[in-house]
Amino acid sequence: MHSISRRGLLKTGAAAGVLAATGMPVRAAQRGGTFKLGLAGANTSDSWDGRTHSDSYMIVTAHGCVFDCLTEVNANGELVGELAESWEASADAKTWTFKLRQGVTFHNGKPFGADDVIESLQMHTAEGAKSAAKPIVSAITEMKKLGEHEVQFTLAAGNADFPFLMSDYHILMYPAGMIEEAIAKGIGTGLYKVDSFDPGVRTLMSRVDSHYKDGKAGWFDSVEVIAINDSSARMNALMTGQIDAANRVDFKLENLLKANPNINIFEVTGNQHYTFPMLTNLSPFDNLKVRQALKFAINREEMVEKVLLGHGAVGNDHPIGPANQYYAADLPQNDYDPDKAAALIKEAGLDGLQVDLSSSDAAFSGAVDAAQLYQASAKAAGIDINVVQEPADGYWSNVWLKKPWVACYWSGRATEDWMFSTAYETGVPWNDTKWENARFQELLLLARAELDQAKRRDMYTEMQALISSEGGTVVPMYANYVDAHSTKITNGGATIGNLWQLDSSRIIERWWMA
Amino acid sequence: MNSVLRILVQRIGLGILTLFIVSIVIFGSVNLLPGDFAQAILGQGATDEAVAAIREQIGLTKPFWVRYFDWLGALVTGDLGVSYSQLMFAANMGGDQLIPITTQIAPRFYNTMFLAGLTAMIAVPFSLFLGVLAALYRGSVFDRGANIFTLSSISSPEFFLAYILILFLAVQGQWLPSLASVKPDMPLGERVYTTLLPALTLTLVVTAHMMRMTRAAIINLLASPYIEMARLKGISPMRVVVKHALPNALAPIINVIALNLAYLITGVVVVEVVFAYPGIGNLFVDAVRTRDIPMVQICCLIFAAAYILLNLTADVLSILSNPRLRHPK
Numbered sequence: 001m002h003s004i005s006r007r008g009l010l011k012t013g014a015a016a017g018v019l020a021a022t023g024m025p026v027r028a029a030q031r032g033g034t035f036k037l038g039l040a041g042a043n044t045s046d047s048w049d050g051r052t053h054s055d056s057y058m059i060v061t062a063h064g065c066v067f068d069c070l071t072e073v074n075a076n077g078e079l080v081g082e083l084a085e086s087w088e089a090s091a092d093a094k095t096w097t098f099k100l101r102q103g104v105t106f107h108n109g110k111p112f113g114a115d116d117v118i119e120s121l122q123m124h125t126a127e128g129a130k131s132a133a134k135p136i137v138s139a140i141t142e143m144k145k146l147g148e149h150e151v152q153f154t155l156a157a158g159n160a161d162f163p164f165l166m167s168d169y170h171i172l173m174y175p176a177g178m179i180e181e182a183i184a185k186g187i188g189t190g191l192y193k194v195d196s197f198d199p200g201v202r203t204l205m206s207r208v209d210s211h212y213k214d215g216k217a218g219w220f221d222s223v224e225v226i227a228i229n230d231s232s233a234r235m236n237a238l239m240t241g242q243i244d245a246a247n248r249v250d251f252k253l254e255n256l257l258k259a260n261p262n263i264n265i266f267e268v269t270g271n272q273h274y275t276f277p278m279l280t281n282l283s284p285f286d287n288l289k290v291r292q293a294l295k296f297a298i299n300r301e302e303m304v305e306k307v308l309l310g311h312g313a314v315g316n317d318h319p320i321g322p323a324n325q326y327y328a329a330d331l332p333q334n335d336y337d338p339d340k341a342a343a344l345i346k347e348a349g350l351d352g353l354q355v356d357l358s359s360s361d362a363a364f365s366g367a368v369d370a371a372q373l374y375q376a377s378a379k380a381a382g383i384d385i386n387v388v389q390e391p392a393d394g395y396w397s398n399v400w401l402k403k404p405w406v407a408c409y410w411s412g413r414a415t416e417d418w419m420f421s422t423a424y425e426t427g428v429p430w431n432d433t434k435w436e437n438a439r440f441q442e443l444l445l446l447a448r449a450e451l452d453q454a455k456r457r458d459m460y461t462e463m464q465a466l467i468s469s470e471g472g473t474v475v476p477m478y479a480n481y482v483d484a485h486s487t488k489i490t491n492g493g494a495t496i497g498n499l500w501q502l503d504s505s506r507i508i509e510r511w512w513m514a
Numbered sequence: 515m516n517s518v519l520r521i522l523v524q525r526i527g528l529g530i531l532t533l534f535i536v537s538i539v540i541f542g543s544v545n546l547l548p549g550d551f552a553q554a555i556l557g558q559g560a561t562d563e564a565v566a567a568i569r570e571q572i573g574l575t576k577p578f579w580v581r582y583f584d585w586l587g588a589l590v591t592g593d594l595g596v597s598y599s600q601l602m603f604a605a606n607m608g609g610d611q612l613i614p615i616t617t618q619i620a621p622r623f624y625n626t627m628f629l630a631g632l633t634a635m636i637a638v639p640f641s642l643f644l645g646v647l648a649a650l651y652r653g654s655v656f657d658r659g660a661n662i663f664t665l666s667s668i669s670s671p672e673f674f675l676a677y678i679l680i681l682f683l684a685v686q687g688q689w690l691p692s693l694a695s696v697k698p699d700m701p702l703g704e705r706v707y708t709t710l711l712p713a714l715t716l717t718l719v720v721t722a723h724m725m726r727m728t729r730a731a732i733i734n735l736l737a738s739p740y741i742e743m744a745r746l747k748g749i750s751p752m753r754v755v756v757k758h759a760l761p762n763a764l765a766p767i768i769n770v771i772a773l774n775l776a777y778l779i780t781g782v783v784v785v786e787v788v789f790a791y792p793g794i795g796n797l798f799v800d801a802v803r804t805r806d807i808p809m810v811q812i813c814c815l816i817f818a819a820a821y822i823l824l825n826l827t828a829d830v831l832s833i834l835s836n837p838r839l840r841h842p843k
Contacts, residue, residue, distance in 0.1 A: 038693070044618070044800040045555075045599030049606060128571075129606050130564065180607055198621075200800060201792040202695060226695050228790040232677065236692040237790075240684045243693070394549035396556070397565065 029492060031207075033513035035220040037502075038234045038243035042227030044200035048186040050172035051124060051131035056247055056501055061203050061225050063169035064505040066107075067188030070098060070117065070166040070173070073414060073504065075497040077323060079164055083112065083173055083189060093158035093449045098166075100149040104212055106175045106182070107193040114145040119176040133170035135421075158449030160456065161415040168414065169505070191218035191509055202226050219512030238263060238484055245485035245511075247501045251309045257484055267482040268498035269313045271321030271412020271419075273475050274364045276357065276374070277432040278405040280472035284355065285404060288470060289348035294355075295334045295474055296341040297378040303476045306373060307366040311482050315475035318467040319419050321412050322478070323498040326460035331468060341381035354384045355405060362395035363407035370476065371407060401432055408432060409479075414499060416460045417448050424467060433472030440466050483507075490514035518833055518840075525829065529822040536818040537589075537811060541582050544807050550574060551598045551805040571605040572598045585808065594619075597801070597809040615812050619797065623816065625696060626786075626793035629716070630778035632709055637717040638724065638771055645728025645767075650755050652733060664722035672781075676715045676788040683711060694789040712789045716782065720774040727770040731763035765832035772828030780817040 041055035050067065053059055063069070072082040081087075084098045104112040124131040125138050142154040155162065165171075173189060174182045181187065186194035191213055192205035206222040226243060228234040231250040237243045239260060249257065249265055257263050278285040278294070285291060300314035313322075317334050320327050345353050359371035368389055375385040390399045390406075400406055413419035421428065425444060426436045440463055447459040467473070481501040491511045497504025503511070552568035569575050576584075588595055594615040604612050644664070648657045667675060684692035690711045700708065732755055735741060744758050745751075779794075786795035794813055801809035833839040 043599075043804070044797055045597075045603070045804065045806075047603055049603065051606065052603075130567065183607065198792070200796070202697070226693065226790065228693065230787050230790060233693065233788055233790050236680050236684065240680075240688060240692045242691055242695075391548055393547065394553055397549065397553045 029219050029512045031219050031221065031512075033220055034222045034224060035245075035489065035508060035511070035513075036224045036226065036243045037508065038226050038228040038237050038246045040229050040231065040234060040246075040248045042200050042229060046199040048183045048188075048194075048197070050170050050174075051129060051133065053170060054132065056505070057225070057227060059169050059500065060247075060502055060505045060508065061205075062172060062186075062188075064502075065192045065205060065223065065225075065508045066186050066190040066194055067172035067174075068190050069168070069171055070100075071163050073164070073167050073497070073499055075495040075503065075506075075510065077325065077497075077499075079167065082167070083117075084163075084166070087163050089160070089162070089451060091451070093160045093162070093451050094155050096153045096155070096162050097146070098151050098153070098163075100151065101212055102149050104189050106189050107187045107208065108175065108178075110175045110178070112173070112175075112189055113148045114151045115176040116173055117151050118143045118145060119179060120172065120174045123174070123179060124171070131170060133168055136165045136168060136171070136418075157445075159417070160447075160449060160451050161417050164415045165418065169500075192223055195222075200227050213509070217506075217509040220508065223508050225508075235484075238486065241486065241488075243486075244489050245483065245502070245507060247481075247483045249482040249484050251311060251482070254309070262487050263484055264487060265482060265484045266496055267311060267480040268323075268496050269321070269478050269480050270323040270498040270500065271319075271410075271414075271478070272481065273315050273319060273321060273410055273412060273478045274367070274370070275315075275319070275408045275410060275432075276371075276405065276474040276476070277408055278472045278474075279403075279432075279434050280436075281434045282404045284348075284350070284353065285472060287348050289344045290350070290353065291472055292469070293341040293344035293348070293353065293381065293383065294378070296337045296344065297381040297383050298374050298474060298476055299336040299377040300334075300476050301336070302377065303370055303373055307370045308477060308479055311480040313478045313480070315477045316464075316468050317471060317473060317475045318464040319410055319412065319423065319473070319475065320416055320460070320464050323412065324414075324416055324419075326416050326457050328461040328464045331461070331465055334468060336377060338377070338381035341378070341383065345382065352382050352384065354386065356386045356388050356403070357405050357407070358388045358390050358399050358403040359407040360390040360392050360395045360399065362390075362392035363400070364409040364479070367407040367409075374476075401430075406432075411500075416463070417444070420444055420463065421448075424471070435467075435470075435472040437466060437470065485511075488514055518830060521833065522826070522830065525822075525826045529819075529826065532822055533815060533818055537586065537815060538582070540811055540814045541578070541585075541807065544802075544805065544810055545578050547805060549805060551807070554804045555599070555602065568602060572601045574598075581807075585811065594812050595808045598806045599804065599809075615809060618809075619794065619812060619816075621698060622792060622794045622797045625791065626779060626782060626795065628696075628705070629709055629712055629782060629786075629791065629793060630775065632706060632713040633716040633720070633778050634775055636713060637720050637774070640717065641721045641724035642728055642767070644721070645725040646732065646755055646760065648725065648729045649732035649736070649759075650751055652729070657729075660725065664725050667718040668720075668722035672715065672719055672784045673788050675718050676712070676785060679711055679715055679718075683714075692789070694791040696792065709791070712782075712785050712791055715785055715789075716778055719781070720777060724767070724770050724774055728763070728767050731766045732759045735759040735763055761835070764835045768831045768835065769828045772824040772831075776821040776824040779820040 039057045039060060042057035046058050048062060050062060053062060068082045070082060070084040072080050074080050083101055085101050087096055087098045089096050121137050124133050139156050140153050141156050144152040146152050175187060186197055191211050193208055195204040195206055197203045203225045207218055211218060228237060234246045235250055235253045238246045257265055280286055295317055304312045304314055316331055357371050359367045361367050371387045375387050378385050400408055413422060423430045423432060426441050443459050443463050447456050450456045483502050489511050552565040556564055585595060596612045596614055600613050644660050648660050651657050680692045683690045691708055694709050694712050696705055696708050736759060741754060741758060744754050782793060783795035783798060786793045787799060798813040
């Protein structure tokens with residue numbers, strides 16, 4: 001399996017270099033201490049119901065701490081077993097058999113087994129339940145308990161990524177028969193059990209006595225996760241040593257943090273990307289030349305510099321990022337080329353181009369600025385972009401998917417197929433460009449059921465190239481996950497996961513007291 | 515005493531009427547905000563079906579006056595209701611273990627009252643003291659200094675004051691924690707220590723008003739004949755102010771104190787957010803963000819009730835402190 005992306009390697013290489021250069025002794029992992037983590041993305045309405053998790057606070061505490069999934073993506077991007085020990089597929093990738101780890105118990109003492117897996121998955125398709133993982137689970141047509149520690153899934157259609165999907169942060173394992181209680185109290189199989197949980201305020205957790213990850217993860221004795229949504233308050237708390245790590249560094253405070261010798265900023269480029277999707281069923285975006293012209297009329301470097309203040313990487317008009325397995329890093333880059341854009345407009349048989357671009361900071365922070373930068377760079381190509389500032393409230397229901405050309409963001413998906421089938425497959429509700437392409441659709445289905453990795457790589461590369469050159473989305477940039485930690489904690493200079501913020505949301509498991 | 519009773523009854527009646535009007539205004543204005551709970555909670559995932567499903571679950575499909583009167587009817591019977599997020603959570607779980615707003619709000623309310631109480635304990639004596647001294651030495655450097663200090667702190671936005679205090683007392687001095695993260699089981703001393711920085715911020719905000727009213731009321735009285743008489747008797751200036759002027763100046767001072775105490779309960783939103791203090795203000799901000807109308811309503815009603823009650827208390831106290839009002843002819 002492809003392990004480290006090019007960019008990821010560069011990033012972590014640089015991070016290791018910095019550590020080495022500062023001459024900081026890297027202490028080997030050992031148990032002890034209380035870890036205090038300050039997080040944005042907390043809500044009074046938070047609960048231990050994995051189906052509803054969407055923001056960092058609950059993802060870090062539930063997925064990265066209290067609960068386990070069947071599989072886990074490690075810091076290098078490889079898929080490893082979490083509650084599953086091993087898995088194998090039939091040749092058509094339709095039937096998957098998972099062998100479960102033995103001797104695992106929930107925090108209330110109940111042993112973990114096949115029933116728990118089946119019931120935990122059924123939660124997502126239960127009547128009236130709303131789960132973000134419903135599309136994943138509803139693809140399973142049959143779940144069979146082969147033994148106490150063996151489950152077999154039959155899928156409606158072959159899916160080579162199925163084990164990958166089982167690492168999704170919504171699909172947590174709850175104890176069968178007491179799921180309501182487990183959600184009320186936070187009873188999982190994770191390294192830390194819940195001592196107290198005050199939604200939108202704080203969570204206190206302590207290490208379980210023995211765990212199957214002993215010796216590999218879970219170094220802190222106890223953990224306190226504090227909800228600090230205000231970014232200045234979060235950075236202050238880090239500066240004054242009240243917390244040991246914080247997510248979402250405020251770029252404006254970056255220099256202040258850097259000046260503090262006790263604080264390190266760590267950032268990774270993952271799959272999170274910002275987009276400008278156009279509805280390709282509407283004029284003028286139904287014209288391929290127009291779409292291509294717009295892709296050459298944007299100055300991506302400038303946007304990364306000015307909107308992300310350098311904390312990102314240029315995008316290439318497709319949604320697959322460095323944290324994906326089959327990220328095509330060597331695809332020809334769509335560059336800023338106003339002459340080419342102007343020529344394409346002419347080829348399209350148009351005399352100049354006038355388009356509206358709807359934007360709001362609800363799409364992503366700095367989206368209005370980004371739209372204005374776009375306007376300025378497109379002017380050189382004779383394209384007149386009229387930036388329409390939309391109200392942030394109701395942006396996702398009234399503007400996105402409704403107005404012809406808008407600003408949008410995607411946190412990305414762990415697998416190519418998942419990303420494509422969420423927003424690029426013909427006819428899916430979130431296909432925000434209404435783009436339809438027969439070859440793409442064909443490849444999507446072929447690659448989904450293909451178990452041969454080399455073949456999949458070729459197919460996914462072709463699909464990325466297709467979207468990049470013909471698709472309806474302009475992807476100006478990938479936004480880094482930028483977090484900060486105090487030198488009181490360390491991960492020994494290991495690779496930092498880039499699937500999500502804070503070491504793929506597993507900072508609590510993977511780090512220790514320096 | 516009869517007049518006090520009459521005023522009490524009258525005011526409480528008016529207060530309830532005010533609360534009623536407030537609730538209509540809040541309900542109406544939250545409804546006017548673009549987007550509703552379903553859209554706010556779903557964010558990017560707000561597809562038509564998902565929005566419709568949530569609206570169905572929490573009863574948003576009913577016209578808004580029906581929802582209002584349902585809510586009001588329950589409130590009159592003492593049922594504060596259930597927040598939308600709890601309703602949705604319960605619908606998702608398929609169970610019916612609803613956590614009522616009362617349970618959600620109680621610890622937050624306690625925290626907010628604690629912060630307000632602590633601030634009042636610092637701010638009221640402090641501003642009375644400053645006010646008396648400023649009146650005593652009016653026109654002096656001290657008087658002017660106190661005026662400039664309090665006026666500039668009241669003119670600055672709260673978050674600015676908060677950051678200034680954090681900068682000096684938490685970041686550079688490292689004396690106080692910048693994060694007021696109180697826990698339910700904290701011992702009192704630690705709790706006070708943790709809450710001190712937000713309390714000091716609020717003190718800076720409310721001091722000027724109280725201090726200047728104290729000063730003005732006393733100076734006003736100092737010109738009256740009976741004070742002159744007292745001076746002529748040879749009483750020391752301090753004694754004149756504290757013993758003779760202050761009791762008669764109490765009525766306006768009490769009024770201002772009450773207003774400021776009400777502000778301490780209702781105006782804490784910004785301070786609570788800056789210090790991540792788990793009070794009603796933070797809850798309120800959360801609720802407005804997700805358009806959780808029942809929660810917003812209850813928070814607003816608490817704020818409004820605090821204003822009305824404290825104003826009522828002020829009126830009663832000022833009557834009691836004034837013999838002429840206490841024994842009307």
